[in-house]
Amino acid sequence: RKEVEQDPGPFNVPEGATVAFNCTYSNSASQSFFWYRQDCRKEPKLLMSVYSSGNEDGRFTAQLNRASQYISLLIRDSKLSDSATYLCVVNGTTGANSKLTFGKGITLSVRP
């Protein structure tokens, strides 16, 4: 199993739709989880951290399922401005060599 694996894409949804992305990870000892957003030809930017109890930021909800080793991102009431690539990030190794591993990203296109 790859360290971090994301849903295949792309996702193409109408405005107002609810869309969910999943991301699985292989290291059961992983402790840090994030979602990043990357616009075309720009750098990745932190969208939100993912906490064990789940967390919400406006229309965005992030959840962690440790038992099944995946994180998810739910976007409600999609806007045209949500069109971007979404990267899941996990610290794929632990201990002295711990570092974050980025998924390849999934592209979301929101159409009018």
Next chain:
Amino acid sequence: DVKVTQSSRYLVKRTGEKVFLECVQDMDHENMFWYRQDPGLGLRLIYFSYDVKMKEKGDIPEGYSVSREKKERFSLILESASTNQTSMYLCASSRDRYQPQHFGDGTRLSIL
């Protein structure tokens, strides 16, 4: 706000040249990273550093070296540029191994 500054947005060099990409962060972060990003391959880690004068190989270090003489500055060096090193290069920094990384704007490097 964290500021990660990369020296150039766009750079064109010739095959065989020695190329220097500079990155500076202003948040006193311990950790700094260099990635390259190519379509379909996602972010790939080239080198990282957890302390001054310290460096660790990432997933694709061949053809690259790095220098970290000061905490705020992390340089990527292409010893003898080749066309397959044409890519988007992204520098990032973080407070520690478990915290989110903050990225610079990126350098689009073309090797002719």
